[in-house]
Structure formats: structure tokens, C-alpha cells
Amino acid sequence: MTTYDALIIGAGNNGLAAGVHLAAKGWKVAIIESRDVAGGAVKAAELTLPGYRHDLYAMGLGQFAGSAFHKEYAAELAAHGLEFAETSHSYASVFPDGTHIGVSTNVEETLGQIAALSPADVEAWSALLKEFGEKIPFIGGVMASPMPSMIDALIGASILRKGGVSLLTDLGQLFLSSARDFLDKRFVDDRVKTTIAAWGAHADFAPEIAGGAVFSFLTGVSSHLQPMVIGRGGADSIIRSMQSLFLAKGGEILLGESVTEVLTDGKRATGVRLDNGAVLKASRAVISNAHPKLLVENLLPAGSGDEKFDVALEKFRPGPATMMVHLALDAPLAWSAGKDLSTYAYVHIAPSLDAMSRVYDDAIAGLLPEEPVLVVGQPTSFDPTRAPEGKHTLWVQVRFLPNTISDDAAGQITGTHWDDVKEQYADRVVDLIERYAPGTKDRILARAVLSPADLECDNANLIGGDSVSGSHHLDQFLLFRPAPGYSKYRTPIKRLYMIGAGTWPGAGANATSGYLLAKSLAK
Numbered sequence: 001m002t003t004y005d006a007l008i009i010g011a012g013n014n015g016l017a018a019g020v021h022l023a024a025k026g027w028k029v030a031i032i033e034s035r036d037v038a039g040g041a042v043k044a045a046e047l048t049l050p051g052y053r054h055d056l057y058a059m060g061l062g063q064f065a066g067s068a069f070h071k072e073y074a075a076e077l078a079a080h081g082l083e084f085a086e087t088s089h090s091y092a093s094v095f096p097d098g099t100h101i102g103v104s105t106n107v108e109e110t111l112g113q114i115a116a117l118s119p120a121d122v123e124a125w126s127a128l129l130k131e132f133g134e135k136i137p138f139i140g141g142v143m144a145s146p147m148p149s150m151i152d153a154l155i156g157a158s159i160l161r162k163g164g165v166s167l168l169t170d171l172g173q174l175f176l177s178s179a180r181d182f183l184d185k186r187f188v189d190d191r192v193k194t195t196i197a198a199w200g201a202h203a204d205f206a207p208e209i210a211g212g213a214v215f216s217f218l219t220g221v222s223s224h225l226q227p228m229v230i231g232r233g234g235a236d237s238i239i240r241s242m243q244s245l246f247l248a249k250g251g252e253i254l255l256g257e258s259v260t261e262v263l264t265d266g267k268r269a270t271g272v273r274l275d276n277g278a279v280l281k282a283s284r285a286v287i288s289n290a291h292p293k294l295l296v297e298n299l300l301p302a303g304s305g306d307e308k309f310d311v312a313l314e315k316f317r318p319g320p321a322t323m324m325v326h327l328a329l330d331a332p333l334a335w336s337a338g339k340d341l342s343t344y345a346y347v348h349i350a351p352s353l354d355a356m357s358r359v360y361d362d363a364i365a366g367l368l369p370e371e372p373v374l375v376v377g378q379p380t381s382f383d384p385t386r387a388p389e390g391k392h393t394l395w396v397q398v399r400f401l402p403n404t405i406s407d408d409a410a411g412q413i414t415g416t417h418w419d420d421v422k423e424q425y426a427d428r429v430v431d432l433i434e435r436y437a438p439g440t441k442d443r444i445l446a447r448a449v450l451s452p453a454d455l456e457c458d459n460a461n462l463i464g465g466d467s468v469s470g471s472h473h474l475d476q477f478l479l480f481r482p483a484p485g486y487s488k489y490r491t492p493i494k495r496l497y498m499i500g501a502g503t504w505p506g507a508g509a510n511a512t513s514g515y516l517l518a519k520s521l522a523k
Contacts, residue, residue, distance in 0.1 A: 013514070019251050042058045058508075060346075093194055134167075182217065264493055284521070346377055374397070417453075
């Protein structure tokens with residue numbers, strides 16, 4: 001029977017980050033992954049045609065590139081093959097009236113586009129940039145630290161020194177506000193508000209939901225200060241380099257092996273049992289990179305010994321579902337709102353705050369939205385290695401869909417299971433893109449559709465097709481993620497820990513929870 005210092009369940013970006021750091025500190029570590037390929041929700045493959053590489057789920061890697069983990073291991077990861085592709089044209093929003101707003105690292109260019117639509121909002125956008133500069137050091141510090149921690153206390157003290165109670169109150173209000181409330185206080189034109197609020201849809205924040213302002217504020221404005229980043233050749237660039245680095249440091253990865261049970265001696269975790277019956281022992285830590293709900297329901301047959309903890313994780317609520325539509329294209333999209341739109345990493349099709357609210361409400365009610373919110377990724381506009389010369393790929397994320405279908409808001413689709421309706425709904429998605437980019441259908445060489453059911457089938461952590469591993473609403477965020485009293489990765493069972501998107505600081509390929517836990521254990 002093999003004994004390790006630490007066993008990690010799941011080879012997603014957080015599991016690999018934890019493994020790399022612990023192995024670097026001399027721990028004997030094994031990562032067990034049920035799939036044949038590491039990566040979790042960060043994967044790339046030739047889904048449509050040979051030579052066309054598509055990011056299955058996550059595309060943007062800005063959080064990873066800016067993470068503390070990457071900063072510590074950047075040189076080593078690069079030596080193991082990590083490459084990024086960047087663009088100064090980060091994101092844009094298109095609107096039914098034929099207008100658009102593009103946000104880039106060229107602030108004057110962005111202000112010029114806003115001025116063309118709403119001169120009254122130019123000064124307000126500049127003020128938002130100034131506000132971002134004042135607040136991001138504190139917000140970034142909180143998001144990159146354990147929750148709670150002494151670091152948070154030091155950040156709070158720094159806020160009081162630099163801005164007094166007023167700044168502390170402003171930051172607290174930002175974390176608690178909805179995107180609509182936050183933006184209504186600053187802007188006049190709904191198109192300007194929508195451009196920023198669309199980022200809330202990348203999590204599970206309709207414009208009215210408390211807590212959504214900070215998500216929109218952080219990503220919407222930071223794109224002025226840093227380029228949009230993706231992995232050259234595919235998002236799995238980070239996974240392949242982390243995996244290679246982990247193995248080079250003496251770690252072991254068991255692919256295609258499922259953990260069926262976390263073993264305990266009644267007080268502490270001692271190892272895991274695999275589906276083939278093998279037992280692996282851990283002398284210092286068992287780290288679960290599984291969805292918190294799956295940890296309790298599947299891996300702890302006798303529970304954790306703490307009923308309140310178990311019930312909290314069993315009731316850990318998913319966000320709305322997500323669908324992915326991947327297209328191989330003969331040419332870039334011809335956006336009717338402007339030729340320059342084909343150069344942006346993301347184009348949001350979310351017509352207004354009210355439209356986003358309707359889509360969200362429909363999804364929560366079990367309805368297929370008539371006009372879904374789309375995040376249209378154009379990776380080959382700045383990473384041509386993903387397709388044959390002159391060809392392109394399109395990454396379309398369909399946000400705010402029902403986990404379980406009861407009906408169609410448009411009254412056109414009659415099926416209630418994703419396996420039966422996904423192609424019909426993908427047709428609706430393509431039709432919507434066609435309205436904003438005429439000729440899209442003529443450019444399509446092939447497509448692949450991944451429904452919410454497909455997402456969960458490929459990755460059990462994406463329960464109900466929820467791509468963010470649990471709602472990020474305030475009752476499941478900050479100190480409450482994934483359960484009150486357990487935001488610092490520990491569980492009621494000694495030596496058993498939780499990491500991943502279901503823990504603080506939440507979704508995104510940020511490697512933060514795995515790295516923070518590994519740092520704590522390695523001390």
C-alpha cells in the first residue's frame with residue numbers, strides 16, 4: 001500500500017496548483033483524476049474539424065495570468081510550455097440599433113466610442129476608471145487572500161488609513177450592490193450600463209441581484225489596464241504546463257481513476273479508495289477538488305460528523321446552466337455594427353439590462369429564453385494557431401439557461417430534456433448571431449454543441465450544467481462559500497480539505513484556492 005503526504009482528488013487548475021506548490025516544498029503528492037485528460041473545466045480539443053482547436057469551456061485566462069500562483073511559478077511554467085496570446089481589444093457589446101461599444105487598453109479610443117453614443121457618460125466613464133484605481137488594490141488583496149484572514153484585517157486597516165470610514169463604506173457598498181444600482185448612480189445611457197453589466201452574466205448575476213456590481217466592475221474596467229489573455233493554442237496550455245511541472249517536481253498523476261470514498265479513522269482523513277478497490281494512504285492531507293456537494297454526497301458515505309456542515313453542502317445551490325456552441329468558420333464574422341468588432345476577444349450580445357433580467361428570470365423558472373445572453377469569443381482573431389491559415393473558430397457561451405427545462409418561452413421547442421433540444425436551441429443561438437453579423441451561417445464549416453447535460457456528463461462538478469460550480473450570490477460567497485465557518489478550505493474532518501470553484505474566491509481559472517491551501521499546509 002502506497003502512502004503519500006497528500007492526495008488530491010481532481011486535476012483541475014486548482015488541484016494542479018496545490019500539487020505543484022506542495023511538491024515544490026518536498027511533499028510526496030499524487031493527484032487522482034477520473035477523466036483520461038487533466039483540466040476539469042479548462043480543456044481544448046478538435047471538436048469540429050481537424051486542425052480547429054476549441055476551448056471546451058473556459059477561454060479567458062486573465063485571472064490565471066495575474067494570479068499569485070503564476071507570479072511565483074511563471075518562469076518554470078514557461079519552461080514547461082506555457083504560452084499566452086494577448087489582445088488589447090478586450091470586449092465589446094452590440095445593440096439592436098446597430099451601435100456598439102468596444103473596450104480596449106486604449107482609453108481614448110473607448111471614450112471616443114462612448115462619446116458617439118452618450119456624450120454625457122464620457123466623464124462618468126473616466127471617473128469610473130479613477131475609482132477603479134483607488135479601489136482595486138484593496139479588492140484585489142481581498143480576492144487573493146484566504147477568507148477570512150489576518151491579511152483581510154491588514155487590508156481593512158490600510159483602507160482606513162488611506163481613505164477613512166468613507167472609503168471602507170464605499171467598498172462595502174460595492175460588494176453588496178447590484179450591477180443595476182451601481183451603474184444607475186453613474187451613467188445615463190442604458191447601452192453604457194449594459195456594456196459593463198454583461199460581465200455579471202459570466203457568473204450568475206442578473207442586473208438586479210445583490211453582489212453583482214463587484215464582478216462587473218472588476219472585469220469591465222480592468223480590461224482598460226491589461227490585455228485580454230488566452231492560452232496560445234488552447235486554454236489547456238496552462239494545464240499541460242502545470243502537469244509537466246508537477247511531474248518534474250516528483251508528483252504523480254493517476255488519470256482515468258475515480259475516487260469512490262475518502263477514508264477516515266473517525267477523526268481524520270487517512271486516504272482514499274479507488275473504484276478498482278485500491279487504497280491510497282495520506283499521512284498529512286486529503287484535498288478534494290470536487291464540487292462541495294459531491295464531497296458530502298459521494299465521497300463521505302458516513303458524512304462528516306457535523307450535520308450542519310453536511311446539510312449546508314447538500315443545499316449548496318447551483319447557478320443557471322450554460323451551453324457551449326463551437327463553430328469552425330471559413331472567415332471571421334462580419335458584424336454589422338462595425339468591422340473592428342471582429343478584432344475583439346469577446347463580443348457580448350445582451351441588448352439591455354431589462355433583457356438580461358428577463359433571460360435570467362426565464363431560466364430560473366425553467367424556461368428556455370427566447371433570446372439568450374451570448375458571450376461570443378473570437379480567439380483566432382489574436383491566436384491564429386487554433387485554426388488552419390485563414391480560417392477561424394468561434395467560442396459561444398450561452399448564459400442563463402434552465403438546469404431543468406419546463407417549457408420554451410418562445411413556444412417553439414417542445415422537448416424538456418437537453419439531449420432532445422440542444423440542436424434546436426443551438427439553431428436559435430446561431431440565428432441570433434446572424435442578426436448582428438449577417439452571413440454567419442454561410443461561414444460555418446462545422447459546429448459542435450455542448451448542452452448543460454453534456455457539461456455535467458464530462459465534468460461531474462458542473463452540476464446541472466452550472467459552469468461556475470455553485471451560485472455566487474451573497475449567501476454563497478465571501479465567508480459563506482461553500483458553507484458558513486468553512487471558507488478557509490477546511491472541513492469538520494481533520495486533514496480533509498476542499499478547494500476548487502465551489503470554494504473561495506469562486507469560479508474562474510485562477511488557481512487561487514489550490515495555491516492558498518497549499519501555502520497554508522506547506523508552512
